[in-house]
Amino acid sequence: MEGDPPRPPGAAVTTARDLIAAADAHSAHNYHPLPVVVATAEGAWVTDVAGRRYLDLLAGYSALNFGHRHxxxxxxxxxxxxxxxxxxxxxxxxxxxxxxxxxxxxxxxxxxxxxxxxxxxxxxxxxxxxxxxxxxxxxxxxxxxxxxxxxxxxxxxxxxxxxxxxxxxxxxxxxxxxxxxxxxxxxxxxxxxxxxxxxxxxxxxxxxxxxxxxxxxxxxxxxxxxxxxxxxxxxxxxxxxxxxxxxxxxxxxxxxxxxxxxxxxxxxxxxxxxxxxxxxxxxxxxxxxxxxxxxxxxxxxxxxxxxxxxxxxxxxTGEFQARAAELGGRLLRELGTLKGTGRVTAVRGRGLWAGVDVAPACGTGREVSERLLRRGVLVKDTHGATVRIAPPLVIAEEDLEWALGRVREVLGP
Known part of the structure; x- marks a missing residue:
């Protein structure tokens, strides 16, 4: 990855660049991961091998509804x-x-x-x-x-x-x-x-x-x-x-x-x-x-x-369902305001789960995901033009607001 120093011959594989290269060399290419290598995680946040933190808005495709390591x-x-x-x-x-x-x-x-x-x-x-x-x-x-x-x-x-x-x-x-x-x-x-x-x-x-x-x-x-x-x-x-x-x-x-x-x-x-x-x-x-x-x-x-x-x-207890309903309403309202910017063509969702269709002029869903990655937010594209957003249900309100701010930077006017 950009910023990783070159690895001397025989040195341990520890940098993101080296780890990604090793994965590409030795695993089947049935996935196309974003260029981040997660080392630790807690709640809605993950930390990569260089110590940079990211807010996880994918939650393992809903496998992590309760966050990392609850x-x-x-x-x-x-x-x-x-x-x-x-x-x-x-x-x-x-x-x-x-x-x-x-x-x-x-x-x-x-x-x-x-x-x-x-x-x-x-x-x-x-x-x-x-x-x-x-x-x-x-x-x-x-x-x-x-x-x-x-x-x-x-x-x-x-x-x-x-x-x-x-x-x-x-x-x-x-x-x-x-x-x-x-x-x-x-x-x-x-x-x-x-x-x-x-x-x-x-x-x-x-x-x-x-x-x-x-x-x-x-x-x-x-x-x-x-x-x-x-x-x-x-x-x-x-x-x-x-x-x-x-x-x-x-x-x-x-x-x-x-x-x-x-x-x-x-x-x-x-x-x-x-x-x-x-x-x-x-x-x-x-x-x-x-x-x-x-x-x-x-x-x-x-x-x-x-x-x-x-x-x-x-x-x-019902608390997680209630939290998804409350924060999901806020998520969908905020994302809905992007539809008039010319960068977003549609927003769909239910609860704390949304699909955002990006306009061709804004790039592909993959490119939008990469821009958000550089701002510390993890999402993933699907079917070319759609970005999926599905935060852990335990996400803090202020963290969700911060993430939405980064989304507005990428997809707003």
């Missing part, structure tokens, strides 16, 4: 590390029952199927819907269909990219998994037409994160809920990014009074400490599984359960 979550992890970390599901452990019970209660559901990553949880939801379709709904073998929506992002496994509309995520990975029909997001007419007797589920994000924080039109989620009930189809809500406080409610579906049949959770469920994901539903749905039909060595491990139990306890 004391309650670190204590829970440390305490569990002194007891037991892994048993596999071959045996019971003493944190598993409480985790499942309390997560089901938080969701207003009955059963939990724990996994590790978000993509694993979505894959599990796909398998759940198909098995339910065959065993409960009576769909003929191999005929199950799942309806999804355009511009979705549910992960990058072979099956999940099979119904992606993003060429970068999908290209060169075929042949693709069949059994999915894609309709436009927000279009109830198209959704109604796509549902058939063989449809087992509708899978969608209540707010589309990777697409640029796309909020559905009013009435869309209730309309999907009504259609799925009418047609005996499962409504599967992928709340991996939108859930657990991010939008100002525990779940984004709550903004329109919708309760899906299945929640898919991840990211913030692990508190930014360990990967934790889950599919949460009724006994009538998750009860279709029998021993040996699905599993995960690490899914529901003691360390994951200990951290997730603390996450659930923190969410039960």
């Amino acid at each position: 004391p309650r979550l670190v204590r829970a992890a440390k305490a569990q590390l002194d007891r037991v970390t892994l048993t596999s599901r071959a045996f019971h452990h003493d944190r598993f029952a409480a985790f499942c019970e309390r997560l089901a209660e938080l969701c207003g559901m009955e059963m939990v199927l724990p996994m590790n990553t978000g993509a694993e949880a979505v894959e599990t939801a796909v398998k759940t819907a198909r098995k339910w379709g065959y065993r409960v709904k009576g769909v003929p073998a191999e005929m199950a269909k799942i309806v999804v929506v355009g511009n979705n992002f549910h992960g990058r496994t072979t099956t999940l990219i099979s119904f992606s509309t993003d060429p970068e995520a999908r290209a060169d990975y075929g042949p693709y998994t069949p059994g999915f029909e894609i309709v436009p997001f927000g279009d109830l007419t198209a959704m109604r037409a796509a549902l058939t007797e063989n449809t087992v589920a509708v899978l969608l994000e209540p707010v589309q994160g990777e697409a640029g924080v796309i909020v559905p039109p009013a009435g869309y989620l209730p309309g999907v809920r009504e259609l799925t009930r009418e047609r005996n189809v499962l409504f599967v809500a992928d709340e991996i990014q939108s859930g657990l406080g991010r939008t100002g409610r525990t779940f984004a579906c709550e903004h329109e009074g919708v309760v899906p049949d299945v929640y898919v959770l991840g990211k913030a469920l692990g508190g930014g400490v360990v990967p934790v994901s889950a599919v949460v539903s009724s006994a009538a749905v998750l009860g279709v599984f029998r021993p040996g039909e699905h599993g995960s060595t690490f899914g529901g491990n003691p360390l994951a359960c200990a951290v997730a139990l603390e996450v659930i306890a923190m969410l039960r």
